[in-house]
Amino acid sequence: MTRPDAVYILGVGLTPVGEHWQTSLRSLALQAIQKAMGEVPSLRPGALYVANMLAPALSGQAHLGSLLSDFAGLRGIEAVTVEAAGASGGLALRQAFLALAAGAHDVVLVVGAEKITDQVGPGLDSALMASGDSDYEGAHGLTPTALAALRMRRYLHESGAPADALSGFSRAAHAHAVANPNALFRKEITGEDYRNAPMISEPVNLYDAAPVADGAAALLLARGAAVRGEHPRPVQVLGVGVATSPVALHELRDPLELSAARLSAERAYETAGVTPDAIGFFEPHDTFTIYAALAVEAAGFAARGQGWKMASEGRIALDGPLPMMTFGGSKARGDSGGATGVYQLAEAALQLQRRADGNQVLEPRLGLTQCLGGTGGTAVTTVLAGA
Amino acid sequence: MEIPRHWRLKSQRYALVGEVCPHCQVKIFPPRDVCPDCGREARETFQFSGRGEVYSYTTVYEPPAGFEENAPYTVALVKLEEGPLVTAQLTDLDDHGVEIGLPVEMVTRKLRSDGDRGVLVYGYKFRPVLSAN
Numbered sequence: 001m002t003r004p005d006a007v008y009i010l011g012v013g014l015t016p017v018g019e020h021w022q023t024s025l026r027s028l029a030l031q032a033i034q035k036a037m038g039e040v041p042s043l044r045p046g047a048l049y050v051a052n053m054l055a056p057a058l059s060g061q062a063h064l065g066s067l068l069s070d071f072a073g074l075r076g077i078e079a080v081t082v083e084a085a086g087a088s089g090g091l092a093l094r095q096a097f098l099a100l101a102a103g104a105h106d107v108v109l110v111v112g113a114e115k116i117t118d119q120v121g122p123g124l125d126s127a128l129m130a131s132g133d134s135d136y137e138g139a140h141g142l143t144p145t146a147l148a149a150l151r152m153r154r155y156l157h158e159s160g161a162p163a164d165a166l167s168g169f170s171r172a173a174h175a176h177a178v179a180n181p182n183a184l185f186r187k188e189i190t191g192e193d194y195r196n197a198p199m200i201s202e203p204v205n206l207y208d209a210a211p212v213a214d215g216a217a218a219l220l221l222a223r224g225a226a227v228r229g230e231h232p233r234p235v236q237v238l239g240v241g242v243a244t245s246p247v248a249l250h251e252l253r254d255p256l257e258l259s260a261a262r263l264s265a266e267r268a269y270e271t272a273g274v275t276p277d278a279i280g281f282f283e284p285h286d287t288f289t290i291y292a293a294l295a296v297e298a299a300g301f302a303a304r305g306q307g308w309k310m311a312s313e314g315r316i317a318l319d320g321p322l323p324m325m326t327f328g329g330s331k332a333r334g335d336s337g338g339a340t341g342v343y344q345l346a347e348a349a350l351q352l353q354r355r356a357d358g359n360q361v362l363e364p365r366l367g368l369t370q371c372l373g374g375t376g377g378t379a380v381t382t383v384l385a386g387a
Numbered sequence: 388m389e390i391p392r393h394w395r396l397k398s399q400r401y402a403l404v405g406e407v408c409p410h411c412q413v414k415i416f417p418p419r420d421v422c423p424d425c426g427r428e429a430r431e432t433f434q435f436s437g438r439g440e441v442y443s444y445t446t447v448y449e450p451p452a453g454f455e456e457n458a459p460y461t462v463a464l465v466k467l468e469e470g471p472l473v474t475a476q477l478t479d480l481d482d483h484g485v486e487i488g489l490p491v492e493m494v495t496r497k498l499r500s501d502g503d504r505g506v507l508v509y510g511y512k513f514r515p516v517l518s519a520n
Contacts, residue, residue, distance in 0.1 A: 153444065
């Protein structure tokens, strides 16, 4: 039961997140594209939105709109790469939404693809630092991990929360990933594991930081009026909000507030005509546990300095009041840079399509996804509903 | 490493030169020409004192490319006494403990080098304030 002018996610395609040394970027993207398109055989996309942040730096390859549309057998269609660091995936969906809502296209494809594991160590870190302020953060040797650590230390200092306050986000992510065949890590971790974990960049420990690996995720979307033929249950995109804030952590009025995340959530809620209590589950940007805690606060689920309690009080389990990282999140499913935002949307769509299998949230209400670029300089929040 | 880019940044890197907004008086670092507070034009240069305190800090053990020589190094968000936060490495720590609130002062140090024949990039770091005792 689709409304003619509304925007729907129909087909979903995911590859496992991992070290796919035998698979190139274009082949990985094709796998996800073929799965998504294969679920909706009657509809051919008129446009392709590619979410990617690292291909130029790590693979020497830019111009992915042209490359992937042709490689996917969609030669000639409109295609473009959308980049906003880790928010690329959500932003690609935003472009798709706008095109469909405006009636410029009836059917479009979104693909997030990232090839990260061809390079390791210092080269990868340098590429990731381009998401921050190159002249005033990168030039001083600030990696994404160090930036997260600066925030986490200050957050624990100001909130008075215990040293292991954020462990619940990591534990929930790992617990949920056990049932996800596409997840990188499928083993549970305990509070004890977290407390004994080695420090990476104090206070960020090994279990505070998400692993980065290759992955591709794709979505086939259509305007309601164009939906026909065989397709999975439509998932309506009720609202997408995008906001920015300074690219450098030191330029924020309040370094402990994800202001762009908050603004983007407010915009998405307003478009969708809902408030936070209508949300049934949340896929946040959990590349570091501190971001998950701050995201909870920014999305309106907890007051400032209280976000950590959502996890420590066990409220984010699959059968809890606000399930989070339902397929493992960046922490356990794995983070794929610009593709992560599309993974979040694909997973949320699977929930609302009742196709989440072992990861299924029973009776899911509205889904909320949110991805961030860098330390939060771009935020894209999306509200989804099962049709 | 782009030589002109580093050359353009030298008054910020060596002397912590920023701006003051002539309309709302807010001190701005790094300089950006549009005041982040009132949104109006702010091109008047302002020389920061270099004094501040640690707002937060962490130690980097796995350095990105170009920073291996210095690792492990401690980085911080430093709240300058005139208001802005700046991101920088801490230096001359020896056995000095670091804590939020530690008074620090700016010094000029080598930030990175790009191999034997590469550019040497210098810039600000912060050290615990030396006392007379």
